[in-house]
Amino acid sequence: MKDLGKLTYFLGLEVSYGKEGIRLSQQKYAEDLVQLANLIDHKKVHTPMEVNTKYKKEEGEIFGDQTLYRRLVGSLIYLTMSRPDISYAAQVLSQFVTKPYKMHYTALLRVIRYIKCTVNRSLLFPSSSSLDMVGYADADWAGCPDSRRSTTGWCMMLGSCMISWKCKKQSRTSKSSTEAEYRSMSAACSEIIWLRRLLSKLGIEMKGSTTLYGDNTSAIRIATNPVHHENTKHIDVDCHYIRELVEDRSISLKYISSKDQLVDLFTKAMSRSRHNYLLSKLMFCDTQH
Template sequence: MAYLLLYVDDIVLTASHPQLLQQVITRLSHEFAMTDMGPLHHFLGISVSRDANSLFLGQAQYARDILHRANMTNCKPCNTPVDTSPKLSATDGALLSDGSLYRSLAGALQYLTITRPDLSYAVQQICLFMHAPRESHMAFLKRVLRYLHGTLDLGLKLTASSNLSLVAYSDADWGWCPDTRRSTSGYCIFMGDNLISWSSKRQPTISRSSAEAEYRGVANAVAESTWIRNLLSELQVPVSKATIVYCDNVSAVYLSGNPVQHQRTKHVEMDIHFVREKVQLGHIRVLHIPSPHQYADIFTKGLPRYLFDTFRSSLNVFASPRSS
């Protein structure tokens, strides 16, 4: 089996045997003008460091370029990207006279979340105000850059493992957006011990209860888990066990298996039936987890430093081995 990852004219190749890998490279070279650059060390701005059992993915140079663009290469670092205060409103503060720098930095930070899941929630909040950024929003963005300055060498560690089981953590706040009262949902999905997918996103509709907000978050995690399971099947690595989805809301867990439709939940009927179908097929199990162990909290709200650091390391975000 050989896998080829292609983006325009950049290719990453791997195979089950070195001989097969060389055969594929040779065949491609006969068809296209290409250069074999050896073992993977850099791809689309992402640096790759390898040891005997793991890969480290980082974007330190890209992060330095962002700080240089913002003229914050010598700023004072801070410990977390977001404080625990209530969320910003779209009307807080005066409008920026020119929002182009704000939009440029926000877009650049989005790409950084490829290897920095600890920034996902902060960047999601920044992007809510790109249409009309204000001074308070720029101050918030600068706090994120200060955190980035102090954590330039952090990145995502992937470890070799024979464990192919999928485990997801799903969380949602309830109506915390001061302008729309929409909820923010987040999830993270692990294959074995490796984080492979994560998201922080504002929900498209208003939820009328915390259970509804949490359940919509569960549905998002189940949809992503289902896609990953299908992808792994196509890659000839099928997942035999049910995917476990952890949620810290008891009502949302109960809804995933209860066949009785309640009057107060009929307006989330499609999400309910979607999740229940996967549960009945044995592909998904939704279980309760206490809030102190809910890693997805880092994708829905600002956390105190100790909890933020704990969850960040649980997501396999560590310092580059070159910096230690």
């Protein structure tokens, strides 16, 4: 083994060090993606996707160059390693790689235009951040227009640093928003337990329980209420899993209002002001600042 000093570049991931902390970005990779898409116009967009727009599997005309679509979406997915702001868009567009239509390619070009306008943004890990971990979980109920499956979204914060996040369509259709939220909370709990064990291996012991914030009071009541409800039998495993973690005091569930829910970024498209507000909370900002 060789000590090559401080990490600065690895597989497209750029790491820079400053007084404010450590920054992660993929600026060169993002610029290469823009070149691959051959975007020569200077049209500016301020959000990855349009608000209240749903994309179906079959609508309009089929896109001719399916290989190009797959290459761009694959690059987009790799870019989400340091770009949480495009995670939701990448999750949506990756569902159409087998048979993309022109409207899907148009949506993909919008995401790439957004990347072109924000190519110098990076994820900041402040040097003054604490080592207290909290999590946020949410779900967009029945958001898929084809299958009516919900979208799970969660992120983990170590102090003010976002260290882990996820955006994924659920494997089963949920009959209620509470069921969708509960499944999202269960997935977030699994990540919390894994991170707690990892941090313990690194010599960072988590004192007390890790707080998981959700904006669905019904889901929180089910998790903290030992009484088994008839209408929760279909999510029985998730119920018992979260209850055990709450009883062991590994996790504590707390309510957070929807306007303060950071995970909206991973479950839906939003307005420019809301989008920028959440990014600032997640310490994702322009490098020069």
